[in-house]
Amino acid sequence: MNKAELIDAMASDAGISKAQAKKALDSFTSNVxxxxxxxxxxxxxxxxxxxxxxxxxxxxxxxxxxxxxxxAAKNVAKFKPGAELNDKLN
Known part of the structure; x- marks a missing residue:
């Protein structure tokens, strides 16, 4: 799934426009x-x-x-999945 597909899915699930979903996703990624x-x-x-x-x-x-x-040394982002996500994957 790419960004456009995620925006489409978010808009459909939340019953909002694609523009609103894009704004929400951009806000989420920016804040993270x-x-x-x-x-x-x-x-x-x-x-x-x-x-x-x-x-x-x-x-x-x-x-x-x-x-x-x-x-060189550098900082990297890490993601550790939670229990519910692991349960859905297995």
């Missing part, structure tokens, strides 16, 4: 990104939790030459 950018965490009970994890600097290899390269 802002919270994670500040080092916060977003928990949706039953669905899952978004958090930030620090990835340490490490040494990698250039796949074309095999030469070692340094990969």
């Amino acid at each position: 990104a802002d919270s994670l950018g500040k080092g916060g965490r977003v928990s949706l009970v039953g669905f899952g939790s978004f958090s930030v994890s620090k990835r340490q600097a490490r040494e990698g290899r250039n796949p074309q030459t095999g030469a070692p390269i340094k990969i």
Whole structure:
């Protein structure tokens, strides 16, 4: 499912226009990104939790030459599914 399909599904399920669904989805993603950018965490009970994890600097290899390269440390977004989501998947 891509963003357009998700907007269509949200509009249909909630009985709202596609424009309203797009605005709601954009607001959700923006607020999650802002919270994670500040080092916060977003928990949706039953669905899952978004958090930030620090990835340490490490040494990698250039796949074309095999030469070692340094990969810088960075923060990455993590998602941990909740119990209800896991139950739906299994």
